[in-house]
Every structure is written in C-alpha cells, then in structure tokens.
Amino acid sequence: MKFKVLFITTFLTMGSLFSQTVQSPSDFLGYEIGARFTRHHKVVDYFKYVSNTLSNVKLEKYGETNEHRSLYLSYISSQENINNLETIRKNNLTQTGIISGNSKNNKAIVWLSYNVHGNEASSTEAAMLTLYELVTTKKSWLENTVVIIDPAVNPDGRDRYVNWYNQVKSTPFNTNQNGKEHAEPWPSGRPNHYLFDLNRDWAWATQVESAQRIKMYNKWMPHVHVDFHEQYINNPYYFAPAAEPFHEIISDWQREFQTEVGKNHAKYFDQEGWLYFTKESFDLLYPSYGDTYPTYMGAIGMTYEQAGHGMAGLGIKTDEGEVLTLKDRAIHHLTTGLSTVEISSNNAEKLNTEFRKFFNNATLGYKSYVLKNENEDKTNRLKALLDTHEIKYENTQIGFVKGYNYATQKEEKMDVSSTDLVIHTNQPKGKMVKVLFEPKTKLVDSLTYDITAWSLPYAHGFKAIASHTKVNSTTTKSLNTIANSIDTTAYAYLSKWNSLEDATFLGALLQADITPRFSEKPFSIAEKSYKRGTLIILRNDNRNQSFDTKLIEIANKHQRELTAVKTGFVSSGVDFGSYSVKPINQQKIAVLSGKGTSSLSFGEVWHYFETQLLYPITNINSDVFGALDYSKYDVIIIPDGSYSKVLTKTTLEKLKKWTRSGGTLIAIGDALNSFADKKDFSLKKKTSTEKIKDADLTPYADKERKSVANLITGSIFKSTLDNTHPLAFGYGKNYFSLKLSGTSYAYLKDGNNVAYFDTNAINVSGYAGSKAIKNIPKSILFAEEQMDNGSIIYMVDNPLFRSFWQNGKLFVANAVFFLNSDKLK
Numbered sequence: 001m002k003f004k005v006l007f008i009t010t011f012l013t014m015g016s017l018f019s020q021t022v023q024s025p026s027d028f029l030g031y032e033i034g035a036r037f038t039r040h041h042k043v044v045d046y047f048k049y050v051s052n053t054l055s056n057v058k059l060e061k062y063g064e065t066n067e068h069r070s071l072y073l074s075y076i077s078s079q080e081n082i083n084n085l086e087t088i089r090k091n092n093l094t095q096t097g098i099i100s101g102n103s104k105n106n107k108a109i110v111w112l113s114y115n116v117h118g119n120e121a122s123s124t125e126a127a128m129l130t131l132y133e134l135v136t137t138k139k140s141w142l143e144n145t146v147v148i149i150d151p152a153v154n155p156d157g158r159d160r161y162v163n164w165y166n167q168v169k170s171t172p173f174n175t176n177q178n179g180k181e182h183a184e185p186w187p188s189g190r191p192n193h194y195l196f197d198l199n200r201d202w203a204w205a206t207q208v209e210s211a212q213r214i215k216m217y218n219k220w221m222p223h224v225h226v227d228f229h230e231q232y233i234n235n236p237y238y239f240a241p242a243a244e245p246f247h248e249i250i251s252d253w254q255r256e257f258q259t260e261v262g263k264n265h266a267k268y269f270d271q272e273g274w275l276y277f278t279k280e281s282f283d284l285l286y287p288s289y290g291d292t293y294p295t296y297m298g299a300i301g302m303t304y305e306q307a308g309h310g311m312a313g314l315g316i317k318t319d320e321g322e323v324l325t326l327k328d329r330a331i332h333h334l335t336t337g338l339s340t341v342e343i344s345s346n347n348a349e350k351l352n353t354e355f356r357k358f359f360n361n362a363t364l365g366y367k368s369y370v371l372k373n374e375n376e377d378k379t380n381r382l383k384a385l386l387d388t389h390e391i392k393y394e395n396t397q398i399g400f401v402k403g404y405n406y407a408t409q410k411e412e413k414m415d416v417s418s419t420d421l422v423i424h425t426n427q428p429k430g431k432m433v434k435v436l437f438e439p440k441t442k443l444v445d446s447l448t449y450d451i452t453a454w455s456l457p458y459a460h461g462f463k464a465i466a467s468h469t470k471v472n473s474t475t476t477k478s479l480n481t482i483a484n485s486i487d488t489t490a491y492a493y494l495s496k497w498n499s500l501e502d503a504t505f506l507g508a509l510l511q512a513d514i515t516p517r518f519s520e521k522p523f524s525i526a527e528k529s530y531k532r533g534t535l536i537i538l539r540n541d542n543r544n545q546s547f548d549t550k551l552i553e554i555a556n557k558h559q560r561e562l563t564a565v566k567t568g569f570v571s572s573g574v575d576f577g578s579y580s581v582k583p584i585n586q587q588k589i590a591v592l593s594g595k596g597t598s599s600l601s602f603g604e605v606w607h608y609f610e611t612q613l614l615y616p617i618t619n620i621n622s623d624v625f626g627a628l629d630y631s632k633y634d635v636i637i638i639p640d641g642s643y644s645k646v647l648t649k650t651t652l653e654k655l656k657k658w659t660r661s662g663g664t665l666i667a668i669g670d671a672l673n674s675f676a677d678k679k680d681f682s683l684k685k686k687t688s689t690e691k692i693k694d695a696d697l698t699p700y701a702d703k704e705r706k707s708v709a710n711l712i713t714g715s716i717f718k719s720t721l722d723n724t725h726p727l728a729f730g731y732g733k734n735y736f737s738l739k740l741s742g743t744s745y746a747y748l749k750d751g752n753n754v755a756y757f758d759t760n761a762i763n764v765s766g767y768a769g770s771k772a773i774k775n776i777p778k779s780i781l782f783a784e785e786q787m788d789n790g791s792i793i794y795m796v797d798n799p800l801f802r803s804f805w806q807n808g809k810l811f812v813a814n815a816v817f818f819l820n821s822d823k824l825k
Contacts, residue, residue: 022132022135033125033128033330034327034328034330037166038125039162040069040124046128047072047149047151051074060073063208066192066194066208067156069159071150071153072150072151074148074150075148076134076142077107077145077147093221095352096428097427106348108146108347109220110341111220111226112130112225112226113227113290115151116290117189117190117230118160118161118191120230121158121326122308122312124151126329127228130338133334154191156193157193168181181314182313182316187593189310190599192207192209194610195604196603198210200450201288201802202289202290203287203436203804204385205389206802206803206804214389221297221298223299223352225299227289227303230305232309233307235305237305238278238305239265239276240262240265240304242291245285251358253357257351261300284301286451287435287454288454288802304336307324358431359430364425364434365434366437368403368423369422369425369457369464369466370464370471371421371463373421375461376479377501380479381806382456382460383476389429393423394474394475395419395422396471398418399415399416400413400415401413403468406465414465423437424473436454437457438466439455439764440765451766452715453764453766459738482556484552484556487548490565491566492536492576494564496530498531500806501559502810505558509551512550516535516584517584518535518584524571525565532724536581583821584822588618588635589636590636591618591619592638596644597639598639598670601641602639604802608803612803625646626646630655631661635665635816636655636666638665638668639669641670643673644674660788661788662823664792664793665792665793667792668800669740669795675794681792686745686775714740715765716736716738716739717736717768717776718761719736720733725754727755727818727819728755731811735808736807737755737808738797738805738808739768739776740797740798744772745796748785750785751783754781754782755782756780756783757778763776782794784819789823793819799812
C-alpha cells in the first residue's frame, strides 16, 4: 500500500478500522496532522494516551528542560517484547561488553529522535503519526523489533517557534515567502533555552537535554538511530547514505547498511514521485551529531532532512512554484521513519551480529591515552564527561610512558605518577575513545559539514601521550573532601588560580560581599610559592564580623583549599600591600544580544555565566544598545556577530569614551570586524600577500573545492602566551586554540599581544586551507588594547565555543575580573 493512500485512510476517514482500539492523532487532537502545529504538552498527552490505552506501549519520563517541559521516551513493540523489555535491554548490553554475560539478543532496537531543532517542527507531528501506524498497521514489524521514540528532543525551542508562529500566521496560511509568518525573529526556535544547538552537543553533553538523553542512550545502545531534521525549502528530502568524509572507525557494515536503508526509502519515494538526494552535504566525521555519536557507539546513525525549516510554516511556495505544506513534510518523515523500522525488522539478526563485531577493538592503533594530572579541577571535569558516556579510566603507575606527545607532536617519553589519568581503548567504548582522544583527525575530504578537530587533551588543556602499547594502570582512587577551618588569627587567606572552578569561587565571594585581591606577580610565603593570579583575601578588606564564617562556608561549598597566613610580609615577590596586589570589585556585566548577534555565541556567553561561573549578567537588546547608559556597567561583552547596523560610528565613539573611563570591552569572533581598521582602534586585519590574478578561470564544478583553501574549519593551532599578563593568569606558556575561521589580525602595535601565533605557528589537527594558513603566523589570538583607564579585549577565536573547549574558559573570567576591576567607577 502506498503511504499516500495510508495517510488519507488514517487521517481523513473518521471510521478507521483501528479506531476502536486506539484513536489516531487527528481524532485525539481534534484536527488533522498538518492543519496546525501541535504544542508540546498536547504531543505528550497523545503519547500518554496511547501508552495508557495499549499495553504494548510504554512511556518513560527521562528528564526535564530548563523551562520545565518534560522529556519522554516511548517504547513500542509486541506485547511479548514489552513484557521482557528489561531482559532485551540487558541482553543487548552483554553484546557490547558493557555488562558481563554471554547472552545474545535477536531483537532490532531502533531509536527515532524528533525535533532536535525546535523550528524544524514537522518531525514531531510525524512522530505521532509514526507511533499510531506502528501500533495499528505495522504490528508485524514489532515482533522482532523494539522501537524507541523521542517525540521532541528540544521542546523549549519547539514551543518558542510554535507559539510565535501561531501569533503571526495568516488564516488561511499565506504561502508568499515574504509573509511575516515565514520570517522568524531572533533568536529563532532552532536552539534550546540557552540557545545551544543540541545536534552538536551529543559528545560534549553541556546541556541538560543532552546529558539526560545520553544517560538513556547508554542504557539501551540501540542498533539504529535516526535524527529527523528540516533544511531549506528548495532542497528536497535527504536520507542515507551519508556524504564523505566518513570517520575511519566506521565499519564496512555500517556503510553498507546505510545504503540499504536509502534504497528502501527510495522505493517508497519513487512510488510517489517525491524528490530526494543522498551522499551529499551531511558527512559522518564530527562526533557530536545525532548521527555520528550513535555511529561511533556501534549503531547505524543517520540524519534525515526534509525541506521546510522555520521558514516554511504551514505552507510556503518554493522557488519552483510548488506549495510545500506541513502535511507534506509530516508524511515524508512518516514514510522514512516507517521504512527504517521495516528494513531494521527485516535485518534484525544481521544488525545484532554486526553490532557485536563493532565492539572488537583489537585493531585500534593507540592502546592508551595518558593525561598528566597537573590540575585536579581539569581532571575532575574530564572524568565527569567520561562518566557521562560511561567510558572507563584508571590511574597510571609511577614511571614513564612513551608515545605521541600532544604538545610537541613528536614521539617522546613522559614521566607519570600514580595520580595521572589513563584511558584504554580495550574497553567496550574503545572506538569512541579513539574518536574523542585521537591527536589528529584523519581527513579523506576537505569538504566537511562541521569542525574537523576536537581532541579532548587539547580541549581540556592536558599534557598527554598517545601510546601504541597498553600502559600499566590501577583503578582510580577516590578524592578527599576539602574541609577548611576558621583561623581568626589569619592576616589573609590564599587560594590558587588556574581553573574555571577558581573563577566560580571568586564570583561567589563577590556576591557575598567579600572583597578579594589578586597578585600580578609570583610570591613566596611560609615556605610555599604562589603563582600570578593567586587570590589573596585580606582581613583588612573584609572587616565584617562574619567574614571568616562566610569565607570558609563558601570555600568548602566550592571545594577550594584555603591557606591561612599570619602576615603580609612575603619571603620573595611582592608584599600584600603592594600596588601589584589589586582588589577585585563586583563587576556589573552587560552582554549584547538580538539582531546582528549570533544567537549561538550569545547563548554560549549566557550559559557560561549562568550555569558555570554562576555570576549575574544583564542581557541588552541590540535595538537599544546605541542609547544605553554604559556608565551603569563595568564590562560589556559583544559576542560573535555582524554589527554594521549596531556598532555605528556614533556608538563606537560612545564605547571609546566609556572604555577610557575604565570600562572593559570584550569582543569575540566576527565582532572584531567592527573595530578592525577603524580610527582610534589598534586592531588591523591581516591580509594575504598573494598577488591578485587577472581572472578566476577555475571551472565551475571545482569552485567549491577551491574555496576551502581560504577556510579553516575548526582546526587546532598552537599559540604562544604571555602569561605575565592578567588575561593569561592560570595558564602556561602555550595554549591550543580551536580556530573557527580563516580571518586573521595583525599583532597590535599599541597594545598587549597576550596570546598569539608566531612565525612557527603549528596546525596541530583539523583542516586549514592552504591560503588561510599563510595568514596565521604573526597574528593575534587574544589581545588587549588599553585606552586610558580601560581596555578592549579582542578574542579572535571564541574560547566558549559550544562550551566544550574547556581550557579556554578561564580567559573570559580573567578578562572580567582581573582587568580594570580594581577601579571603582
């Protein structure tokens, strides 16, 4: 039966054969699917209704969003399978080695995820259709298949889109592309509450939706996972097989079955004359997608892309003159969803056989990854990430290891201690370990859909060795809890400064009206040495009677070790009364958002302050930024974006005046374009010295590939740091940066080049175009331009990118708290 006929039967005929058992979505909701967008709570109501009506459907709440919308999984199978669901789950995990045992599983486990991007809203409508068809017309497939449906991965973004659309749409809907209902406002419904792209967060799990979903995913480890999306209105439907590059660990079977899935889909699309394409645009490399993460966990991971997106609404006329409706989009997703279950059911035994084979990690090149534990906070943060993915780790034994040194890119030895971390690849998730820790990404094609480097030792800032032999190790030891005590005789309390956790502690002190200081120079006292940036909390600055009690309470809560000293007279360095020991005052911070601002970049800043630094900010809309009274703020952050209409000549003059009076202006990414080559600003764009040719005679077919020579697609570069500057306190002499574009800026002639790429700038991993890479040497990464009492901080690369580049986050705290914060404004 054709799916088009099936759709009509299901949704237009009120007296359905199956209505006595369970209502269709249309009957339950009171309108046809596609006639309107369904808000999240009604979607949940339908899934609850089906699970309450049918005993072979089980609904499980697995979490909640930041805006308190519930996240659910629906399990659909035969009655016998549902009765034995836990046994099926455990039998499947024994195939991976995650739990011990020799049990084999013969059921296909298919996980369908809908609406990870909130404004790609047709897929949740399709989720309800798919549920209904599975429990009515497609029961035979469920005899050997367990289907898991997540109807809305991102309900916060979806309701943001749906609520907006319902407010502005015409009745009947207007198909003209210029209509208001096709022009979604900033920040759009695509991202989640914190404006993160959840489809790029699987491996990093920085968002609550991701962390809760990953827990459930690892509980099941499905054989097939599909992520349902929408793309631009003029593109038809995309389904597997994916485009190159494929990561090298992807098995031949995973490649082959993607093709078989695509053929099965094509059969149904061909019957209806629906357009589609495969093997283009969407590759399998970056590990944090809804197709790649499952693939690296042994599944057949796939992305399906339907034409539509937030522009489409209930219906829109494409450039070819066809009207694309929500009904069309829902039917297409219904078709591929059912087709996926069908071919998985038909290949259940083979899926399980090949799934078991995937977890044989004997052929992986590197056997162990060793990370120096020089910073307990960083180590704990990495451990927490590994725990999220249920990746095992241990401690090394005292001695040395040999292998590839991440810092030098050479085969070398490294001394190790019993507290250093080792992650072996001879564990169930060894292939994911390889992907996350590999020093260099192997690229078979320079045209990729996302960043091409992400190695965790660089992202977290570890000295590390990748060893071809398994390193001797022991189980990790539990950490001791820090319990500081009050010392009423203390002249001052000292606390280290080299991690984000230290910055969070500082923020808590400031909000408790405790005034700390920091040392701009190293010093020694009581036979102990302290580095630049060390927090010095003086009793003289905090004369409140509850000072000791509050301080110790906050330090213990944040697990910060305090050292009490009896004097301000140091053994070496600067005494505590020196002008180089500067007070840190509470900072009032404004962050630009709205039109012109990258919603993702703003979201990264917002998320950083609100969930990690735990320090308040004021969100300023770009529409009113020019009229803002800047004197009410100490720090202004301008995220990545395009600000030609926001940072006008008049506004830039106001910003300069405010900066000169002691303000700290932080510009990130493309925001630097608004200051480069402008009067009174030192920032200059670095241009290529390549001579301009008379004409571009590149054949049309080769132009896309040639253009990548000017690009850097998320590549890791080694930079040099001036760690005597407060912006780099807590860091060593080098920093590995994730470079996201080919734009470069020359060294500041009048300013502080704090992090920079010298003549020997090294591309450590990832793709960098031949032309773009020539501009990297002698360019800045982070720099400070001083303007009288204040300064502008230029951050060429975004240290908060997707919140996963953990080692960059302290730079932002340094900029906020250490630069100009001693000045009372």
